[in-house]
Structures are given as C-alpha cells and as structure tokens.
Amino acid sequence: MTDTTLTAPRGNPALDLLRRYGIWVIALIVMLVLPKIFTSGAALTTMCLMGIMIVFSLAYNMLLGQTGMLSFGHAVYYGLGGFLAVHAMNVISAGKLPIPLPVVPLVGGLMGLIFGFIFGAVSTRRAGTVFAMISLGLGELIASLSLILRGFFGGEEGINANRTKMLSLWGVRFGPQIEVYYLIASWCFVCMIAMYAFTRTPLGRMCNAVRDNPERAEFVGYSTQMVRFITFCISGFFAGIAGGLAAINFELMNAVNISGAQSGSVLLMAYIGGIGHFMGPVLGAVLVVLLQVFLSDLTGAWMLYFGLIFIMMVMFAPGGIAGLIMLHLPLWQRGTLLQIVPAYAVMLVPALMGVAGAVALIETAHHQLVKTGTEGPAMKLFGIAYNSNTVLPWIVALALIGGGVVLGKLWGPHMADAYSNAAHGKEASK
Amino acid sequence: MLELVIFSTLNGVLYGMLLFLLASGLTLIFSMMGVLNFAHASFYMLGAYFGFQISQWLDFWVALFVAPVCVGLVGAAVERWGLRTVHKWGHVPELLFTFGLAFVIEEMVQMIWGKLPVDYRVPRLLDFPAFELFGTTYPAFRMFMLLISVAIFLVLLMILTRSRIGLIIQAALTHPNMVAMLGHNVPKVFMMVFGFGSGLAGLAGVIAGPALVTQPSMAHVLGPILFVVVVFGGLGSLPGAFIASLMIGLIQTFAIAINYSIGDLLSTVGMARPVQGMLSDLWQVTVAQVGPVVPYLMLVLILIFRPTGLMGTRES
Numbered sequence: 115m116t117d118t119t120l121t122a123p124r125g126n127p128a129l130d131l132l133r134r135y136g137i138w139v140i141a142l143i144v145m146l147v148l149p150k151i152f153t154s155g156a157a158l159t160t161m162c163l164m165g166i167m168i169v170f171s172l173a174y175n176m177l178l179g180q181t182g183m184l185s186f187g188h189a190v191y192y193g194l195g196g197f198l199a200v201h202a203m204n205v206i207s208a209g210k211l212p213i214p215l216p217v218v219p220l221v222g223g224l225m226g227l228i229f230g231f232i233f234g235a236v237s238t239r240r241a242g243t244v245f246a247m248i249s250l251g252l253g254e255l256i257a258s259l260s261l262i263l264r265g266f267f268g269g270e271e272g273i274n275a276n277r278t279k280m281l282s283l284w285g286v287r288f289g290p291q292i293e294v295y296y297l298i299a300s301w302c303f304v305c306m307i308a309m310y311a312f313t314r315t316p317l318g319r320m321c322n323a324v325r326d327n328p329e330r331a332e333f334v335g336y337s338t339q340m341v342r343f344i345t346f347c348i349s350g351f352f353a354g355i356a357g358g359l360a361a362i363n364f365e366l367m368n369a370v371n372i373s374g375a376q377s378g379s380v381l382l383m384a385y386i387g388g389i390g391h392f393m394g395p396v397l398g399a400v401l402v403v404l405l406q407v408f409l410s411d412l413t414g415a416w417m418l419y420f421g422l423i424f425i426m427m428v429m430f431a432p433g434g435i436a437g438l439i440m441l442h443l444p445l446w447q448r449g450t451l452l453q454i455v456p457a458y459a460v461m462l463v464p465a466l467m468g469v470a471g472a473v474a475l476i477e478t479a480h481h482q483l484v485k486t487g488t489e490g491p492a493m494k495l496f497g498i499a500y501n502s503n504t505v506l507p508w509i510v511a512l513a514l515i516g517g518g519v520v521l522g523k524l525w526g527p528h529m530a531d532a533y534s535n536a537a538h539g540k541e542a543s544k
Numbered sequence: 545m546l547e548l549v550i551f552s553t554l555n556g557v558l559y560g561m562l563l564f565l566l567a568s569g570l571t572l573i574f575s576m577m578g579v580l581n582f583a584h585a586s587f588y589m590l591g592a593y594f595g596f597q598i599s600q601w602l603d604f605w606v607a608l609f610v611a612p613v614c615v616g617l618v619g620a621a622v623e624r625w626g627l628r629t630v631h632k633w634g635h636v637p638e639l640l641f642t643f644g645l646a647f648v649i650e651e652m653v654q655m656i657w658g659k660l661p662v663d664y665r666v667p668r669l670l671d672f673p674a675f676e677l678f679g680t681t682y683p684a685f686r687m688f689m690l691l692i693s694v695a696i697f698l699v700l701l702m703i704l705t706r707s708r709i710g711l712i713i714q715a716a717l718t719h720p721n722m723v724a725m726l727g728h729n730v731p732k733v734f735m736m737v738f739g740f741g742s743g744l745a746g747l748a749g750v751i752a753g754p755a756l757v758t759q760p761s762m763a764h765v766l767g768p769i770l771f772v773v774v775v776f777g778g779l780g781s782l783p784g785a786f787i788a789s790l791m792i793g794l795i796q797t798f799a800i801a802i803n804y805s806i807g808d809l810l811s812t813v814g815m816a817r818p819v820q821g822m823l824s825d826l827w828q829v830t831v832a833q834v835g836p837v838v839p840y841l842m843l844v845l846i847l848i849f850r851p852t853g854l855m856g857t858r859e860s
Contacts, residue, residue, distance in 0.1 A: 184636055236848050243580060244851055246639070247775050251843035254768045258837045262829050374768070378643070385640060415655060421648035428641045429626065432633045483655050 138307065145299045149292055156407075158291045164403045165298040166359045169305045171383040171395035173352035178381070179389035180313060181345045182325030183238070184246045186377055187253020188353055193260070193372025194229050195222030195354025197267060199361035200275045207279035215280045215288050219301055219358030226354020227347055234346035239339055241328060253377050260369045272368025275361065288362070298359050305352055310392055312348065321345050382420075386427050388434025397435050415480040422472075450536040457532035464521035470496070471514025478507050547678040552797045558686055560793025561693035565748035566766070567773040567785040568700060569741025575780030576716045577734050578635055579627065582642040585767035586649040587742040591615045591749025592758045593657055596664040604667035604754075612747040619742025623735045646763065654760045661759035689751045696747065697786075704782070713737065772839040776846050778856020787854060792839050799835030 148161055170192055177183040199222040206213050237248040260267040267273070278289045288294055312318045320341050323331040328338045361367050370376065379402070387398020405423075409416035431438055445451045474495060481493045482503070493500065500507050570584045594614050598607035622645065630641045665671075666685045673681035704710035712733065716723045724730045756762070773792055777784030846853060 182636075184639065236844070240847070240851055243635070243639075243779075244847060247580075247771060248844060248847045250768060250771060251775075251840045251847065255837060255840040255844060258840065262833055262837070378647075381640070381643075415651070418648060418651040418655065421644055421651055425626075425641060425644040425648060428633075428637050428644060429629050432630075432637050480655055484658075 141306070142303060145303060149295055155291065158295055160403060160407050162291065162295050162298050162363050163407075164400050165295075165302040166356050166363060167380075167383060167399035167403055168396050169302055169359065170353055170356035170380050171387065171399045172306065172309050172392075173349045173356060174380045175384045175389055175392075175395040176309065176312070176321075176345055176349040176352070178384055179391075179394065180318065180325065181321040181342060183241065183342060183346070184249075186246055186250040186374070186381070187256070188249070188349075188380055189372055189374070189376035190233070190253055190256045191226040191230055191350040191353040192357040192360070192376065192380070193367070194256070195226040195357030196361040196367045196371055197273065197357075198222055198225035198354075199358035200273045200365075200367045201266075203275040203277065203280065203361065204273075207276060213280070215277055215362065216297055216301075218280075218362060219355045222358025222361065223351045223355040226357065227351040229354075230347040230350020234343050234350065238342040238346050241324075241338070241342065245342075250374075253374055257369070257373045260372050267369060267372075268367070270369070272366050275365050277362050277365055294363055298363060301355065301359055305355060306396070309352060313392060317341065317344065382424055386424060386434055388436030388438075388440075390433050391436035391440055394434050394436035401435070413477065413480070414484060415476050418476060418480075445533075445536050448537070453536040454529075454532045457529045461522070461525055461529050464518045464525060466518075467514050468518025468522065471511045471516075471518060474507065474511035474514065478511060547680060548801055550677060551680065551682070552801050553794070554682065554686075554690075556794035556797035557790065558690050558693075558793070559797055560790035561690060561697065562748050562752055563770065563773050563793055564786055564789035565693050565696060566745050566770050567777070567789050568697075568782060569744040570770060571774050571777070571780055571782060571785045572713065572737055573741045574774065576713070576737055577627075577638075579638045579642065580771070580774075581738075581741075582639065582767065583622070583645040583649060584642075584741070584745055585763040585770055586646045587615050587619055587745040588749040588752070588766060589653060589760070589763035590618065590649065591746030592664065592753030592762065593653055593662070593749075594746065595750035595753050596657075596662050596758055599664070599667070608747075608750055611750045612743045615746025615749070616739045616743030619746075620735050620739030622742075623738035627738070628731065628734075646767065650760055650763060657760070659760055661757045664753045664758040666754040683755075685755060689755060692751055693748075696744070700782075769839055772843040775843055776839075776853055778853030781853065781855040784853055784855030792842070795838055795842075796835055799838060800832050802831040804831055 149158060152158070152161070170188075173191075174185070174188050177185050177188070199218050202218055202221040203215075205211070206218075233252050237245060237252060240248065261269070277294070280288075288297060313321075320331065320336055323334075323336070324338045324341045331338050331341070357367075357371070360371065383398040383402045384395045385398070386402060387396065388394030402420075405416070405420060409419060413419070427434060433440070442451060445454065477495050478493070481489075485493075566584060566588055570581055573579060573581050573584070591611055594611035595604070595607040598611055626641060626645070627638060630637050666683070672684050675682055704714060712723060712728055716730075716733065723733075769792065773788045774785055776792070777786070777788030
C-alpha cells in the first residue's frame with residue numbers, strides 16, 4: 115500500500131485535513147452526483163453493479179493484495195451471503211418483521227463472516243500454492259453442492275425475493291432503481307472507508323508483513339496463521355455484504371453467483387485494477403463492469419478481448435492500472451510529468467497500430483467463423499466496408515500487428531530513457 | 545452386481561489412465577517450473593479439437609500422431625513467449641497467466657468450432673464391440689484407449705528411469721537449482737517439458753474426444769479434477785499422481801452406479817428421514833448425485849490432514 119499522506123508536508127492544519135480526507139469527499143460527491151448526470155435506466159443498473167463489485171473486489175484484495183493469499187473460491191462467501199440475504203428478505207416480508215431493507219446486507223455479511231470463520235480455519239493453515247488449491251477445492255465443492263441442495267439454492271432458476279414488501283423507512287420502499295442505487299452507494303462508501311481503515315490498523319500492517327516476509331513476521335512474534343485467519347474472516351464479511359447488496363439489487367440469487375466463474379471474475383477485476391494499491395480494485399471493478407456492459411454490445415467476441423486484456427496485463431503490467439498510475443506519481447511530484455509526453459505520444463503510434471490490427475484480426479475472424487452463415491461475408495469495421503472472405507483484410511491486420519510490435523520494440527528503449535530522465539534527472543540515468 | 549463391478553472397474557481404470565496422461569504432464573511441469581498450469585486441461589481440449597479437424601480432413605490415424613505434436617508445439621510456444629516473460633514477476637502472475645490463457649483458449653475454441661459439441665466419431669476400424677459380458681457389450685475403442693494410455697505410461701516410465709534426459713528431469717524434480725548449477729540449459733529443458741506435457745494432454749484429448757463429448761466446456765469440467773489428482777497424489781510425485789488418478793477414476797465411476805442416499809441409510813436402521821425444510825435435500829441426494837463433489841472433498845481433506853499429498857515430499 116503506497117502511502118502519500120504520511121509524506122505530505124505538515125503545515126497548515128486545514129490543508130492537511132484536505133489532503134487526508136479530500137479524496138473521500140470527492141468520492142462521496144462523485145457517488146452522489148453520478149445518477150444526476152447519467153440518468154438513463156441502463157446507466158443506473160451499471161452503476162449499481164459497479165458499487166457491488168467495488169465492495170466485492172476490495173474484499174478480495176484484502177486477501178490477494180494485502181496478505182498475499184491467492185484465492186480461487188471467494189465467490190463462496192459472496193454467494194452464501196447473497197443466498198442468506200434473499201432468504202432473510204423472504205422470511206422478513208412473510209413474517210412482517212420490523213426490519214428495514216438497508217439492514218439486509220448485514221445478514222449477508224454475517225453469513226460471509228461465519229463461513230469465512232469455518233472455511234478459514236481449515237484453509238488459512240497454509241499459505242501460497244496450497245492455500246490457493248484449498249480455496250479452489252472449497253469453491254468447487256460449494257459450487258457443486260449448490261446444484262444438489264435445491265431447497266436452499268433453488269436449483270437452476272435460483273431463489274427470488276421482493277425488496278418492496280419490507281418495512282418502509284420514511285416512506286422509502288426501494289421500488290425504483292434510483293433508491294436502490296443510493297442504498298448500494300452508501301453501503302459501498304461505508305465499506306470502502308472501513309476497508310481502508312483496516313489497512314491502517316496494526317493488524318492491516320501485519321498483513322503486509324505476512325505477505326512480504328512470513329518468516330520475519332513469525333520471529334517478531336506474530337502468528338502468520340492467525341493474521342491470515344482473521345483477515346480471511348473479515349474479507350469473508352465484506353464479500354458477504356457485497357452478496358447481500360447483489361441480492362437486493364437483482365432480487366434473485368442463482369448458482370452462477372456462487373460458481374467458479376464468479377470467483378474468477380473478481381480475481382480479474384482486482385488484478386486488472388492493480389492489487390498493490392488500495393484504489394486498484396475500485397478502478398478494476400469500474401472498468402470491468404464497463405467492459406462487460408459496453409463491449410458485449412459492441413462485439414460478439416468480447417469475452418476474448420477480456421481474456422486478452424487480462425493476459426496482457428499479467429505479462430506487461432503486473433501492477434495493474436493503479437500500478438501504472440503510481441509509476442507516474444514521482445514524476446508528478448517532481449513536476450516533470452510533461453517531459454515524457456512527447457515520448458509517450460510517439461509510442462501511441464505503434465500501440466494504436468497493434469491494437470487496431472488485433473481488433474481487425476479478431477473481428478474479421480469472428481465474422482468469418484460465426485456470422486458468415488447468417489449474414490454473408492460482407493462486414494464493416496472502423497467505418498470501412500469489406501469482405502471477410504478475401505485475403506486482403508487478413509494481410510492488413512497481420513501487417514498492422516507486426517508493424518506495431520516492431521515499431522514498439524524500436525521505440526521502447528527511448529521511452530524508458532525518457533521515463534528515467536523525468537523520474538531521476540539526466541545525471542542519475544547515466 | 546458382478547456385471548456392474550466389472551464394467552465400472554474397466555471404465556474407472558480407463559478414466560483413471562486418461563487422468564494420468566494429463567496429470568503426469570501437469571505434475572512434471574509443476575515440479576520443474578513451480579507453475580500449476582491452469583491451461584493444462586485446455587491443451588487436452590485443443591488435442592480433441594485438433595484431432596477432430598485432422599480426422600475430418602485426412603484420417604483419425606494421422607490425427608493420432610499429428611494432433612499431439614501440434615498441441616505440443618503450441619505448448620512450447622506458450623512457454624517460450626508467454627510464461628518466460630511472466631516468470632520474472634514471480635509465481636502468482638505465472639498462475640494467473642495460465643488462468644487467463646485457459647479463458648482465452650476456451651473463447652477461441654468457441655469461436656472456431658462453435659459452442660455446440662462437434663461430431664467427433666470413433667474411427668470405423670475400431671467401431672465394433674470388443675467383447676460381450678452378461679449381455680452387455682464393451683466398445684473396442686475403449687479398449688484401444690486403455691491400451692494407448694498404458695503404453696504411454698510404460699514409455700514414460702522407461703524414459704524417466706532409463707534415459708539420460710529422464711535422469712535430468714528426475715533430478716530437476718527434487719533439486720531444480722542443482723540441475724541449473726550443473727550447466728544444463730534449464731529454460732530449454734523447461735520449454736521441452738512444457739511442450740511434452742502439453743503434447744501428452746493433447747494425445748489424451750485425441751483419444752478421449754470420440755468416446756466422451758468434444759465440446760468447449762470439456763476443459764472447464766476436467767481442469768479442477770486434474771488439480772485434485774495432482775495435489776492428492778502429492779505435488780511433483782509421478783507415482784502419487786498415478787495412484788490418485790486411478791483412485792479418482794474408480795471412485796467417480798463407482799459413485800455413478802450407486803443409487804443410495806443418507807435417507808435410505810437412515811430408514812434401514814429404522815430412523816425417520818426428514819422431508820421438510822430447506823436442507824432436506826441433504827438426506828435425499830443419492831451417492832450418484834454426490835459423485836462430482838467427492839474429489840473436491842478428498843482434496844480439501846488431504847490438504848488439511850496431509851498437505852504433502854499421498855506420496856509428495858514438498859508442500860508448495
């Protein structure tokens with residue numbers, strides 16, 4: 115966790131406060147104002163999903179980024195929290211219990227906590243690959259159980275609930291999506307603050323120690339197993355809250371929510387956003403939800419793009435988007451950020467060439483293989499109409515990719531020089 | 545009953561040997577490079593699809609030799625230009641790379657061959673019943689599958705124990721750093737082992753494709769089971785992987801044939817079975833339905849009580 119507030123110069127107390135809490139105020143304002151700008155129903159649904167996924171991926175990053183535990187089964191706590199929340203909603207509305215809807219995510223959170231406690235006790239005894247394997251085993255175990263225990267998990271069609279049938283608070287019944295948005299946004303904001311606060315506690319710091327050097331953490335006198343276990347429980351709690359929010363948002367929970375695919379997608383979100391920084395998973399959740407919503411409208415091969423983006427991230431930017439941003443923070447502080455703009459602008463040419471070539475290749479292939487039977491070989495890409503049956507578009511696409519790679523390799527060292535000049539000054543780079 | 549036992553044993557051993565074809569490559573790759581290859585089952589799927597495509601164009605018998613080689617080359621290329629780049633970031637990115645690769649391969653296969661199962665048929669030469677027992681016939685192709693996997697198993701055993709390259713690989717299983725110190729080109733060995741392991745998985749795909757269903761989800765179904773085999777047997781232990789493959793093959797095959805539930809057990813000892821309530825299904829599900837869960841239960845239990853696995857010596 116990179117910490118900028120500690121290094122900030124102390125002086126004017128008001129400025130100090132602004133530095134420390136300004137980002138949260140901005141986040142709050144953004145959350146409040148967003149639905150006023152994007153008022154369409156689709157945008158509102160997307161933003162609700164973003165809120166849920168932000169909580170889930172931050173909870174996930176408590177394990178992966180903060181404590182170094184790679185989990186392949188975190189959807190278990192999200193899903194179980196969600197299912198319990200759905201059942202709780204049904205019980206509350208059937209029994210007319212005086213419990214309002216905004217409390218329901220807490221039920222999911224408690225469920226996540228309880229199952230985090232049970233499964234964490236067995237899985238956090240080991241770290242590293244063994245932990246990853248246990249989490250995969252537990253995840254698959256619960257996912258297969260969810261198809262067997264039809265009474266609790268509702269089989270293929272899942273379990274329904276109706277959020278409007280519950281006790282109304284000051285006349286708010288949570289029927290319209292906008293009311294649900296504000297409910298999700300407030301839970302999301304509170305959870306973000308709570309999870310950030312956790313990173314600043316001594317325990318949160320010990321998590322980093324356990325991640326970086328478990329042996330020394332043991333010598334200092336901490337039980338690495340206990341640190342992993344407590345973090346696992348807390349992470350399960352927040353994942354359960356995200357599940358509860360999902361239950362309220364969709365009014366439906368089914369086996370997909372608890373499957374390995376859900377575990378995989380939260381891993382993708384956290385990693386693409388950047389696991390090394392607190393804001394990473396937030397960026398990742400927002401970006402991935404956006405990609406899911408808009409890319410799936412644009413192209414039928416969107417899952418392929420998604421996988422390729424992930425692979426490219428792992429290969430060339432393991433710090434994720436947040437990592438790339440943090441790389442430029444020293445430049446910003448030195449005031450040399452503008453120096454590298456020309457070098458980056460030149461790099462844009464091969465980058466665009468490569469991306470355009472890859473997109474052309476995938477789209478032409480997708481059209482030729484999937485759509486030709488129904489729509490014929492004629493297609494349109496970037497405003498250019500052509501025939502996917504001919505050889506030329508394939509050659510052009512491959513040439514673009516090849517050209518992009520070659521030019522990129524040629525310019526790469528210059529860009530690295532420009533970066534180190536800007537970051538350390540001309541003398542240091544020599 | 546005897547009929548059930550014989551056929552289930554045959555099928556179980558066959559499934560187990562197929563698992564071993566995959567698990568042997570996976571565990572070799574893991575012990576040398578420390579990478580648990582998530583995409584290993586995807587190479588198996590690629591093998592099935594390549595086999596299908598080549599037998600469409602040419603012949604099944606050509607596919608049997610060409611398709612595994614193609615898959616092996618793909619595997620070697622993945623190691624050379626993918627994993628080697630990621631290697632410098634550490635083990636977690638390597639794992640994530642193979643995770644993303646499995647995702648991409650599945651999408652590509654869906655794009656090229658469609659989402660529905662392809663019509664990958666048993667070759668005409670082997671499309672007859674091998675023998676008849678208690679009025680049930682057993683297909684010759686399955687015997688052929690069994691034969692191939694046993695043959696591969698024996699060849700693998702010979703290579704690993706009797707050849708020079710096998711000695712290097714065996715040494716790398718236990719002392720990877722020492723092997724590098726002795727001047728072997730470890731990256732090249734890695735690439736060859738990765739390609740060879742992928743090729744084995746591809747071969748398993750070519751012969752399993754006609755007998756099982758060749759569809760885009762086949763990697764996703766088999767992948768986690770494969771991990772169970774490798775971890776259960778002990779990471780890096782080939783004999784362990786062999787025992788675990790057979791065990792899981794037999795357990796899964798026998799579970800499908802047993803139609804009893806806990807509720808049945810309770811009622812035979814004279815207790816009433818609960819039929820109401822949300823979790824009443826727990827008493828109603830039969831062993832056959834629970835079958836898919838059993839391997840994961842085994843995985844979790846062995847990791848808790850014996851993290852090194854059956855025959856393994858290393859924890860991670």
